[in-house]
Amino acid sequence: MIVPYSHVIVLAGIVFLMGMFCAVTRRNLIMILLGLEIMLNSGAIAFIGAALRWQLLEGQAIAIFILAIAAAEVSVGLALIVCAYRRKGSVDPGAYN
């Protein structure tokens, strides 16, 4: 017996909220991307908990896809940040409008 499923969901929700807060309030493109990573990770936590709750492997398969999507998203995002930095010389999102 581990913990009730609701505790896993609460943990994933708190981590998601932290990622959202980071993505919304920080004025730095790299920190915004880190916030997105935290949010994707919390989704993976919720899926793994659900896979154990219903004893199905689908949740773990989705978690692998989340991992691949996160890798793809972060590489494109960082390439775009490098592009934008070359153009404006800053990573402040306020400098691009």
Next chain:
Amino acid sequence: MTLYSIIFYVLAVLIIASTGLAISRRNLVHAVVYLVISFFGVAMLFYLLGAPFLAALEVIIYAGAIMVLFLFIIMMLKVEAFEERFFPIRQWLPALGMCVIFIVAGAFMILGDPDTRIPLKAAAAEPVAFGHYLFQAHWLAIEIISLLLLIVLVAVLYLGKRKEQYK
């Protein structure tokens, strides 16, 4: 209170504390290092929840590859001197309102469903069984993901080129 639940709560505190430290650091390198600790905690949590293969992948891909990519970009861009300022208070208000709605909806969802109070039974998916399952039931999704990664590779190579090379 079994040993498993104690491990779960210790890991939860570790994850939340290191993530909170990561999102509040001004120095980007410190933020990334705290986030690596958080991802190690998540990997141990995956192991506890019965996904040993995903725990290994979490360490290799998230903590190993993605965070090192972030560190390389931070070292390339010289953003240390950039004086970061947080948003003014009137821009915090929509964010806080969204957080409150999220918390209320989540609390209703968890408290309203009695199924969520059933304790989880410890079980582990063997990596071999998981691999067989993945390539039998989700082979098309695996192919699509591999195609996506190829497209991302091409896109990153295109974006990373210097503009002078086009002329």
